[in-house]
Amino acid sequence: MKRTVPLMIVMVGGILMMLxxxxxxxISQTVxxxxxxxxxxxxxxxxxxxxGSLTRIHxxxxxxxxxxxxxSYAVLIPLFGMPILAHLWPESISGGMxxxxxxxxxxxxxxxxIQATMFSLLAFYIAxxxxxxxxxxxxxxxxxxxxxxxxxxxQVPIGELLGRWLPETGLWILRYPNLAAxxxxxxxxxxxxxxTSLKIIFGVERNWLGGAGK
Amino acid sequence: MSAVNIWEKMLNIDRRWxxxxxxxxxxxxxxxxxxxxxxxxxxxxxxxDYVDELGSDNAIFISFDxxxxxxxxxxxxxxAVMRHAFYNDIPVFMTANYPLHHGMMLxxxxxxxxxxxxxxxxxxxxxxxxxxREAGVTGKYELIEAWENQGNQLPEGALGWVFEGRDYAALxxxxxxxxxxxxxxxxxxxxYPVDAHGNSTxxxxxxxxxxxxxxxxxxxxxxxxxACVWWVTYAREKMGLPIAFGLTAVMATDYFxxxxxxxxxxxxxxxxxxxEYEVLLTENGITPSTDKAFRGMDVQSAAHILIILLIIMGNxxxxxxxxHKKTLLKGGR
Numbered sequence: 001m002k003r004t005v006p007l008m009i010v011m012v013g014g015i016l017m018m019l020x021x022x023x024x025x026x027i028s029q030t031v032x033x034x035x036x037x038x039x040x041x042x043x044x045x046x047x048x049x050x051x052g053s054l055t056r057i058h059x060x061x062x063x064x065x066x067x068x069x070x071x072s073y074a075v076l077i078p079l080f081g082m083p084i085l086a087h088l089w090p091e092s093i094s095g096g097m098x099x100x101x102x103x104x105x106x107x108x109x110x111x112x113x114i115q116a117t118m119f120s121l122l123a124f125y126i127a128x129x130x131x132x133x134x135x136x137x138x139x140x141x142x143x144x145x146x147x148x149x150x151x152x153x154x155q156v157p158i159g160e161l162l163g164r165w166l167p168e169t170g171l172w173i174l175r176y177p178n179l180a181a182x183x184x185x186x187x188x189x190x191x192x193x194x195x196t197s198l199k200i201i202f203g204v205e206r207n208w209l210g211g212a213g214k
Numbered sequence: 215m216s217a218v219n220i221w222e223k224m225l226n227i228d229r230r231w232x233x234x235x236x237x238x239x240x241x242x243x244x245x246x247x248x249x250x251x252x253x254x255x256x257x258x259x260x261x262x263d264y265v266d267e268l269g270s271d272n273a274i275f276i277s278f279d280x281x282x283x284x285x286x287x288x289x290x291x292x293x294a295v296m297r298h299a300f301y302n303d304i305p306v307f308m309t310a311n312y313p314l315h316h317g318m319m320l321x322x323x324x325x326x327x328x329x330x331x332x333x334x335x336x337x338x339x340x341x342x343x344x345x346x347r348e349a350g351v352t353g354k355y356e357l358i359e360a361w362e363n364q365g366n367q368l369p370e371g372a373l374g375w376v377f378e379g380r381d382y383a384a385l386x387x388x389x390x391x392x393x394x395x396x397x398x399x400x401x402x403x404x405x406y407p408v409d410a411h412g413n414s415t416x417x418x419x420x421x422x423x424x425x426x427x428x429x430x431x432x433x434x435x436x437x438x439x440x441a442c443v444w445w446v447t448y449a450r451e452k453m454g455l456p457i458a459f460g461l462t463a464v465m466a467t468d469y470f471x472x473x474x475x476x477x478x479x480x481x482x483x484x485x486x487x488x489x490e491y492e493v494l495l496t497e498n499g500i501t502p503s504t505d506k507a508f509r510g511m512d513v514q515s516a517a518h519i520l521i522i523l524l525i526i527m528g529n530x531x532x533x534x535x536x537x538h539k540k541t542l543l544k545g546g547r
Contacts, residue, residue: 002524020309021452029400032396033400040388040389040390098411104320106319108321113282114282115281115283116282116283116286119284120286123236123240124237125523126521127517128229130524131227131524133524135528135532136527136532149522153483153518155518156511157512158250158517159518169255174466176469179470182469182470183466183471186471
């Protein structure tokens, strides 16, 4: 029963959703409307589970003074603090999500700069990695290196100043060889997704049961 | 010191020097404006031309599908299309596929409506024009006339009025966004009974005129993740909504197949794509000057040149030092 019920739900739900996509009938649309209503509710339950699990793990870490337990406060305080500031804190003392509010201030002046900084670090690591990795060690590596240089120069205005052929060649690489390779990869991934989805719907693939299917 | 040692030292250069170099070339162009020209490509022109053909009877979606990490690239794209739409009086629905992206949507609005932004738009809150709405004044031009007759004056430097609920609806984030897109193919109001500011969407004139995605003319997804494909899968393929992509530079190469297949009308790739749109806006008198993306192209030019110089330097050292004949080379720090 523990295995059969989830497998049946997945099979019936999967087949139903597949069929409804191609049937523009009122009944099919009603099924679809029910589905779109249910899903956010199920997701809301998953959110409760997720928050509960995260809180339990980090509270446990703090209680036991486990390694780096101080960082757990950095998880728990914003986890509860931000929703409180957004929804429970009185608007008369800078509550709510809209500007000006404490929530908005924290988002714009802490969250945004932190994320932007983390992403910006990529530029530094890419430069270092390009220096060490782009070596013309073989014919294929040379092709890769030349393509990278042409596309990089073609993407910036200075490339245009060095020669009109640079951005045009860069665009040609993107529009044709790149497109062909990407399409092949996408088709492969698409067929893979299709095969895996069918295996899940028909109960052949049961890893998603998290061990209960064994 | 032997010649080989010099090449080896060069190859094993302390990466902190490289970091310093990138830091310098990223900062200097902010102080010295080179203003190098940006030539537009057909991928961006096609989006511009499409939006330019639309008017107050049409409506578009701008989906803020990016987090602060990629906002340097994605934000200028969304802002440029938003300003283009406001200029042409095209109603704009704004959505976000993740809670963080909701904040990006609000930040974009704040920027476009901020009087310190060159060529800003003066925002009128939904509640502020309630009396006119209740009196049945909802058409854009009659609304402007009635609003100004009430004694309101367009601030100096503003390019025009934008009325919340008439010119834009900040719908924001809703969970399970792929299903939200699917749901909006039937009804936008069902998915968003209230907007991001708690206003009832059912009372908004633009939602009364454009009830579902079937009555919308385009969706731009300014995206930092694969979520942009949801718009193609659930809106383009299901009911033919024209989609435009605004993608980060690293993603842009992945989505050329959609462009060639005609599933998207155009694509802005990275900062360059946003800069191209800004150039088109300025050349056509829609904005008084180019914006952040165009300025950022100088930084990107300098950084790309430095990276290419580093690659050339690395290869010279690699071959001149004879390391191509060896199998092992010490790693750098």
